Amino acid sequence: MDTTGERFQLATMVLREAARRAPDPARQFEDNVLAHLDGMYAVARRLTRDASIAEDLVHDATIKALRARDQFEPGTNIKAWLLRILTNTFINGYRRVGLERSTFEGAHETGDPVADGWISAASMRAMREPEEEALRPVLRAELSRAVDELPDEFRVALVLCDVEEMSYKEIAEAMGTPIGTVMSRIHRARKILQQKLQQHAIAAGLLREEPDEGSNVVPLAARRAAR
Amino acid sequence: MIPCRDTLRALDAYVDGELEPSHLLSVEQHLVECSSCLERVELARAMKRAIRNEARGERAPSSLRSRIAIAAAAERAIEAEELHPRRAPSWRSALPWAAAASVALAIGGGVRAIGDHHAGSSPKSELLASSASIPLIEDLAGPHAQPLPPEELDPARVTRVFSPIVGVPVRPVSLHHERHGAFSFTGARLFKVQQEPAASLSYNAGDRRVTVVVFDPQRMPKASCCLARRTINAGGEERTVFVGRAKGYSLAVYERDGVGYAVSSDLGENEVLAMAADL
Numbered sequence: 001m002d003t004t005g006e007r008f009q010l011a012t013m014v015l016r017e018a019a020r021r022a023p024d025p026a027r028q029f030e031d032n033v034l035a036h037l038d039g040m041y042a043v044a045r046r047l048t049r050d051a052s053i054a055e056d057l058v059h060d061a062t063i064k065a066l067r068a069r070d071q072f073e074p075g076t077n078i079k080a081w082l083l084r085i086l087t088n089t090f091i092n093g094y095r096r097v098g099l100e101r102s103t104f105e106g107a108h109e110t111g112d113p114v115a116d117g118w119i120s121a122a123s124m125r126a127m128r129e130p131e132e133e134a135l136r137p138v139l140r141a142e143l144s145r146a147v148d149e150l151p152d153e154f155r156v157a158l159v160l161c162d163v164e165e166m167s168y169k170e171i172a173e174a175m176g177t178p179i180g181t182v183m184s185r186i187h188r189a190r191k192i193l194q195q196k197l198q199q200h201a202i203a204a205g206l207l208r209e210e211p212d213e214g215s216n217v218v219p220l221a222a223r224r225a226a227r
Numbered sequence: 228m229i230p231c232r233d234t235l236r237a238l239d240a241y242v243d244g245e246l247e248p249s250h251l252l253s254v255e256q257h258l259v260e261c262s263s264c265l266e267r268v269e270l271a272r273a274m275k276r277a278i279r280n281e282a283r284g285e286r287a288p289s290s291l292r293s294r295i296a297i298a299a300a301a302e303r304a305i306e307a308e309e310l311h312p313r314r315a316p317s318w319r320s321a322l323p324w325a326a327a328a329s330v331a332l333a334i335g336g337g338v339r340a341i342g343d344h345h346a347g348s349s350p351k352s353e354l355l356a357s358s359a360s361i362p363l364i365e366d367l368a369g370p371h372a373q374p375l376p377p378e379e380l381d382p383a384r385v386t387r388v389f390s391p392i393v394g395v396p397v398r399p400v401s402l403h404h405e406r407h408g409a410f411s412f413t414g415a416r417l418f419k420v421q422q423e424p425a426a427s428l429s430y431n432a433g434d435r436r437v438t439v440v441v442f443d444p445q446r447m448p449k450a451s452c453c454l455a456r457r458t459i460n461a462g463g464e465e466r467t468v469f470v471g472r473a474k475g476y477s478l479a480v481y482e483r484d485g486v487g488y489a490v491s492s493d494l495g496e497n498e499v500l501a502m503a504a505d506l
């Protein structure tokens with residue numbers, strides 16, 4: 001006799017029976033929540049940088065959301081609401097786990113985001129595919145790595161913005177910060193990413209570094225063309 | 228022409244479609260005149276697109292879907308029970324059955340020690356296999372090495388919700404240590420051991436932590452080769468316990484009445500062993 005199988009079947013039967021008798025609104029709400037699992041997982045994956053921790057995070061956030069059904073206002077954006085719960089769960093419980101390397105409070109907010117890390121127009125152009133809006137393929141893997149290395153607070157803001165296209169207001173609500181902070185985090189994050197891409201592009205031979213000041217990086221392609 | 232400096236801060240908002248209409252015009256005007264800022268915008272857009280495309284390729288694994296579906300069904304069942312305590316099915320109804328299964332196992336093998344091979348049990352259910360065993364003890368020590376926030380704090384709910392999922396009774400019990408005193412239960416969560424659901428129960432006394440993993444040994448295919456076999460006296464009965472270290476923590480694994488337990492702690496092996504005897 002396969003006791004495990006039988007036991008499991010029994011549990012499944014009980015669950016099914018429970019599901020059948022459960023009131024409809026709960027069921028509908030659950031369906032609405034589960035429809036966003038992929039999106040939540042995609043964000044969780046970028047936030048946690050680890051597949052199995054991402055699963056735990058999505059699981060926890062989903063259960064929290066189901067329990068907080070009464071707090072959801074029908075007609076509002078359920079995905080933004082779910083991502084807010086996910087972000088909160090991440091900020092409050094998951095950052096201590098594993099690979100974190102920054103604090104959420106401040107530290108990285110200082111410095112003039114405008115002045116440092118100037119990159120010339122030609123260099124920026126060289127990092128894209130010619131005549132296209134896409135990043136050069138060799139830089140895409142590097143970008144992904146660079147996103148993983150961002151300080152938590154920058155990564156959260158950028159991922160919510162770029163992956164899920166949440167508004168600054170929604171991100172501010174999710175992170176519990178003013179909109180201005182969200183803007184500066186996103187700005188700072190992109191700045192860091194651009195600098196890392198530039199370094200990688202130089203290492204990969206896409207750009208050449210020149211010793212003098214200012215526009216010190218000239219694309220190789222442009223130099224070849226000039227020859 | 229507006230200087231770049233005044234535009235730079237607005238470029239991210241522009242790329243993200245967050246710029247107010249009043250500001251939009253002056254930024255667009257600047258972009259017509261300034262190729263440098265235009266490049267900045269194009270690069271930011273290219274990066275944004277690359278980040279989105281990569282993340283959007285991610286799909287929630289089916290194991291996660293089923294894990295959440297089970298947990299969601301349990302949530303619904305609890306809610307139904309709380310709303311209609313009489314009509315709705317009770318988790319308790321599933322438990323006596325699990326208990327009965329445990330009794331059957333006990334009759335089959337006496338007090339079956341972990342890893343004892345005995346007639347009637349499939350090789351799959353044998354805990355102490357010889358090979359490929361490290362993932363199991365690493366999994367068992369996982370919740371202690373990487374603690375995550377608890378899903379459930381209420382011991383009664385832990386038993387009610389987790390037992391049907393794990394497949395064996397999950398009961399937070401009192402833990403005691405002669406030197407550190409009573410350990411209090413701080414919460415439980417579900418996780419996976421070798422793709423099968425298991426429960427981890429967390430306890431602490433001061434800054435000392437103990438994690439008890441409860442699992443269904445019948446569902447766990449692999450074994451613990453790297454642990455030493457000990458026989459201890461647990462309340463008058465002999466119990467075989469496997470002791471060792473995993474992920475930097477002491478670990479004691481044993482089976483009782485068809486339920487698998489793994490106790491991990493930053494305490495020493497002998498102390499973990501003593502706790503296993505108490506459980």
Ligand SMILES: [Zn+2]
Pocket residue numbers: 230231232234257261262263264265
């Ligand atoms: Zn400009």
